[in-house]
Each structure stands twice: as structure tokens, then as C-alpha cells.
Amino acid sequence: MKRALRGAVLPVALLLLWELANRSGWVDPRILPPLERVARTAVDQVVNQGLLGHLGSSLLRDVIGFTLGTLFGLAVGTVLGLSRIADRLFMPTFNGLRQIAILAWIPLIAIWFGMGETAKIVFIMAAAFIPVVLNTYEGVRSASAQLVEVARALTFTRWQVVTRLYLPSALPSIATGVHLALIYAWVASIGSEYFMTVGPGIGGMIIAGRERFEMDLVMLGVLILGGVGYLINRSASLLEAWLLRWQRA
């Protein structure tokens, strides 16, 4: 209780300062719009300007890109982790390419796939793909040697070894990768809308707000960004804990 109160001190003080700054006219309201204007913009955006539609499009894009990237990443990571040949052939190339900051791919992706929906989803896919590959690969490789011996003694088929041994023992690591992928995919959804501003989306809304110098709109967008990011992160943590509950037993 005491901690919660202490934690509230700074945010409340900032809000008061904000309000005070507006009332007394210390700052240009275009730079720091009054609180109630941000709130009114929020209502107006939801009711009249289709904010929820923007949010929906961003999330849909996010989910599609994330799902494709993760599935693809799981497959590639498993193969790289299991096969030494594949590891030696492809891992150095993969490690080389992933040195390039992910956003630097956007111009190239935009030229290759156009500025539309496909390019955005390809970019989000790439952002989700990388952490899933890395963590699946690590997880599969760190499977216990004793368990592999057991599997061999029980004459498991190759498919059984993969589904009953490698993948379950890689699960904690895979969960970490998927969690990262969720976060990266959301940031990538916003990024894709910044640089390929065609079609609806929260990122596009923020960019439009900046171009029209509507600080209230930009602030609203930033709040939504953070809020959605927080929710994604929380649900990923809960899901992770639930999936890995057998570990604690």
C-alpha cells in the first residue's frame, strides 16, 4: 500500500505540473496540449475517426506477421539445432544477416514487396523470425545427453525423438524466443506503418498527427502504443508461466 502510494507521487506530480503549466500559460498549448484536450481527442477519435479500426488493422497485421514469423522460425530453428550440416551451412549466414539493424531492411522490403500490406507483413515476420530461430536453436542444442541416450535405448524413431525429447526440452527457451517475438512484432508493426504509410494503423495515425502538428493525437498514439505493448507483454508472461508450469513441479 505504502509502495503504491509512493509510486503514485511522481506521476501525479507530473500531471499537476502539466495542468498548472497549461492554466498559467507557461507553455505553448501546441507543444503541451491541456489534459482534457487529449482526453477529448481520444473520445473523438474513437467515436468519429475510427481509432478502433486503426488499432484493429495494426493488431491484425501484427498477429499475421507474428504467427508466420514464429512458425517459420520454429521450423528453421529446429532444423538448425538438430542437423550439424544445416547448422554449419546456414548459421553463419543467418548470424551475418541479423547484424543488420532490422529497420534498415524496410527500404529494401518496400522496394521488393511494394508499399502495401504484403511488405508490412513481411517486415513483421522478419522481426518475429529472428528471436524464435535463435532461441529454438539454442534450446534444441542444449537437450540433455542422458535423455538422448534414453531415447536411443528405447529405440525412438527420429520423429519421436524430435517431438518427445528435443522440442519439450527446448520449450523454455522457445517460450523466451516467442515472447521476444511478440514484443518485436508489435514494434515492427508500428515501424512498418511509419515508413510505409499507406492504409490504416496506429503508427500511420501517429505520423499523420506529427505532420499536422497535432500533439494531442501523437500523445494519444504513444499512450496506445505503450498500453498495447504492456498488455502483449503481460499476457505473454502469463502464458509462458502456464505453459512451463510443469518445470516447477
Added chain:
Amino acid sequence: MRTASLPLPAAGVSFPPAAVALLFPAFLLVLWSLAARLGWLPPQILPAPEEVGSALLELARNGDLARDTGISLLRVVEGFAAGCVLGLLLGVAMGLSPTVEDYVRPLFTAFAQVPTLGWIPLLMLLVGIGEGLKILVIAKAAFVPVTLNTLAGIRAVPAHYSEVGTVFRFSRWQMLSRVIFPAAVPPIFTGLRYGLTHSWNALVAVELLASAEGLGYLLVWGRQMFWLDTMMAAMAMIGIVGFLLDRVMAMLEARLQRWRVA
């Protein structure tokens, strides 16, 4: 540990690793070269590899590459330094004092929740698109991981270390400088390393969105001109510099941890 006993495909077959590692890139290069030469794809979509090479050489020769790389590096160093100083201060303050943590943590968490990319348009309105914007964005990117890792590092110092200090009747300052900080160096350094990676990514973001020079701008310029060779050269440079920055941090990290091995 790697298991060699399972009859997985081709386990145990050995090639010199470096040669194998180059096989796939070489194959890609040949494919790329063929695709360009035989006109499978128009050059506006896929320029020939040698064109990318000569674009890189040309940029290197006329000094653009060195200039843009230098500008980008300078921005990263400035922003990273600012973010590190703030992050270390806040992390140490929160790590040493649970009261400070109680007050600051919720606000910090809310601040950290919005990705760097989200702050850029807001900061553009606040401070314009000058040099200040770049430094702020890069500093923010480094600030968050540095703060979190410093906090965690200080908290993770084993209690028996400080107990030994208490037995020696260390003063508060001695305790900090001889026990707490040295023990917290490895996790703090991990935070710095993450911070630098985040800073480099943030630099690319901010230069793509608002800049008239730097490697990110080179990329934007190449895109506007539809010069894919320039774009790819800029991407390669972004990858190389990012890799080298991380290598430098890794080397420093290994050096700082030498005492642990002994």
C-alpha cells in the same frame, strides 16, 4: 554439450567449418549474380552484386561513406554516453535505496513501456528534427536497459559479500567502492552492451525518419533515387558497424571479468 551418439543425418561427417560457412553465401552470390546477369529480375529490383560492390567502393572513394559513418558513430557515442550516465545514476540510486525505487519505478516502467520508435514522433514535435532529437532518442534507447541491469546487478550482490565488509567494519563508501560495485560490474556491463545495441538500432530508426546525413540517411537517399546498390551498400555498412560495436563491448566485457576466472 552436443550429442554425437544419435543417428541424426550426417552427424560425425566433418568439414573445415570456415569452408562450409562460406558455401551458402557463395551459392547465394552465384545465384544472385546469375539472376542479375540473365535478367531474371530487373536491376531496379535486384542490382548485380558487383554493382553493390562498386557502389560501396565509390562511396568509400569519394569520402561519403567515411563521412556518413563518422556522423552516425558520433551520434551514437554522444547519445549512448548520455543514456549510460543517466541509466547508471538511476540504476545505482534505485539499487541502493528501495525507497527511491518505490518512488521512481512505476514512472520508469511506464516510460520504458513505449518503444523508442514510439517516442520519435513525439520528440520531433518537442525538440524539432535537429541534432538534439537524435541524441535524445539514442540516449533513451541506452537508458532503459542500462538502468534495469544496473539495478538488478546491485541487488544481486550476494549478501555474504556485504557481510564480510561489515566484519571488516567498512565505511559506507568502502562498502560501495570495494564490495558492491566490483561485484555488480558483470551484470552492469551486460546492460551497457545491450544499451549500445539498442542505441545503434535507435540511430538507424531516427536517421531513417529525420536526418540529412548519416548511414540511415544514405539508405533513405538510395531509396528515393531507386539506387538499390547504394541502399545495399548502406545496409552492409550498418551491419558491419553494428557488429564491430558489439564486438568491442564483448571484448571489454571479457577483460573486465578476468578476475572471475582466477
